[in-house]
Amino acid sequence: MAAQFRPRILAMQFLAAIAFISGITRSGASDPPLTLDYYASSCPSVLKIIREEMEREMLLDPRNAALVLRLHFHDCFVQGCDGSVLLDDIFTLRGEKTASPNINSLKGFEIIDRIKSRVEFGCPGIVSCADILTIAARDAVLLVGGPYWDVPLGRKDSRSASYELANTIPTPNEGLIPIIYKFLSLGLSVTDTVALSGAHTIGMARCEYFRARIYGDYELTSGGSPSSEVRLSQLKSTCPAAGGGDNNIAPFDYETPYTFDNSYYHLLLNGEGLLDSDQELYSSLLALQTRKLVEQYALDPAAFFQQFSISMVKMGNLTNPDSFVDGEVRKCCRFVNA
Ligand code: HEM
Structure with missing residues (x-):
């Protein structure tokens, strides 16, 4: 030893x-307008839905906890936690999935898709993908024996991604x-x-x-x-x-x-x-x-x-100031709204 x-x-x-x-000095962090009860009246069941879905995902494969936790880290390190990592490449937008720390490596996107579908069914257009990922990461840790923490909520999803910044995620x-x-x-x-x-x-x-x-x-x-x-x-x-x-x-x-x-x-x-x-x-x-x-x-x-x-909580509070100005709640986590 x-x-x-x-x-x-x-x-x-x-x-x-x-x-x-x-x-x-810190450059990316700002004081985020996030609160613990953000969805208390607009989608009171969101925490329960995400917990149930994560429990199901863990039964399918216990590694799913790790996939979701890492997804959240790679989201927050690029433009703050704004769901940018979830965006697919399309003609008009180059996403982060093919950046070198992510390509052939980052997984778990389907898990977030499945959770999002159920959340949209219960509360259409209310809960951002960035918040879903942040809550799911907390639940992932909890479900494999780790600590619980309260998750501040109210993130918006970005309408952009940064392939360049994603290439700077630590290797x-x-x-x-x-x-x-x-x-x-x-x-x-x-x-x-x-x-x-x-x-x-x-x-x-x-x-x-x-x-x-x-x-x-x-x-x-x-x-x-x-x-x-x-x-x-x-x-x-x-x-x-x-x-x-x-x-x-x-x-x-x-x-x-x-x-x-x-x-x-x-x-x-x-x-x-x-x-x-x-x-x-x-x-x-x-x-x-x-x-x-x-x-x-x-x-x-x-x-x-x-x-x-x-x-x-600190990492989850890295927010994208732009997403509070022109962000949105995506209907599908892979694409910005039309
Ligand atoms: C300190 C700098 C970090 C480096 C250099 C790093 C690097 C890596 C690498 C290379 C992998 C394996 C990827 C692959 O084989 O395709 C990995 C996996 C993982 N990382 Fe990190 N990481 C770091 C920090 C973090 C942080 C801060 C978190 C979350 C809070 C995290 C969560 C994970 C998890 C859960 C896995 C396993 C994912 C799986 O099973 O597929 N990492 N990381």
Whole structure:
């Protein structure tokens, strides 16, 4: 369990560190006009409908919780939580689905379609897709054993998307400081970054994203213990070194892949984080504050749950100011209204 530090100070990390030290301020966040009782009179059944639908989706496949949670993250990181990630490409609009962090990777759109259909049946034209996704992400976490939090509501759906911004969603190999910088630039703190990364306690990643890690410093960070050697050889058989198998999947948390708990942080202490970006929270030379938080959440699951709830509300409150001016409640989450 001894900490292994990784000599990985890339030029980009260094530049980003300078930017960080010189004072990054939030740019994307605004004070959103969101309220807990937004649909209390216009659609009082919305929370119940979404919970029931998510329960059904979880029975179909427990991984669906992870799909919805990630969809919400990728929505909020691009123009705020405005349902932009849900838009399909059409002749007049380039959506975000084909941006490199999303293509062949982001899933769960049909789940939101199914929930939306039922919500539209009960309350036509009232509940935005952005709100549906935000509530569904909360329910996803709750239904796999995670914390509950109240979801502020009243988001509008955007009439635009940003392929360019979607290409800036954090990716596993870009290093700790650039990733922290991206969170900071949206008004999310280092603490939020570490707590939200705990979402990787559920769900799967594709070989394409963890190949460099398992043939790179996995053995160094995990210290070569017998159990981690077994784990490493399983990962290598899932994900061959010489190309091929890019879409083969492995769970982030191989012990409890369908339970939202703090075992993600235990894995990081053991040096067994699946993605480079996961392990860097603990093992990077620059992981000063993040390392302490990883240790704290590994020791204290209640502290993790509490911070995760706070950080999810904060991320969910990243709003798109434009969507309050010319936004709408889409009839179908995949297309802007005619
Ligand atoms: C800190 C920066 C982050 C990076 C670099 C990152 C990267 C990734 C990657 C590469 C995958 C696997 C995709 C694939 O194999 O196709 C993934 C999956 C996932 N991510 Fe993240 N992520 C980050 C933060 C987050 C956050 C903040 C959340 C939610 C709050 C989140 C939730 C998830 C979930 C639940 C999955 C599993 C999805 C599934 O099973 O398909 N991630 N992430």
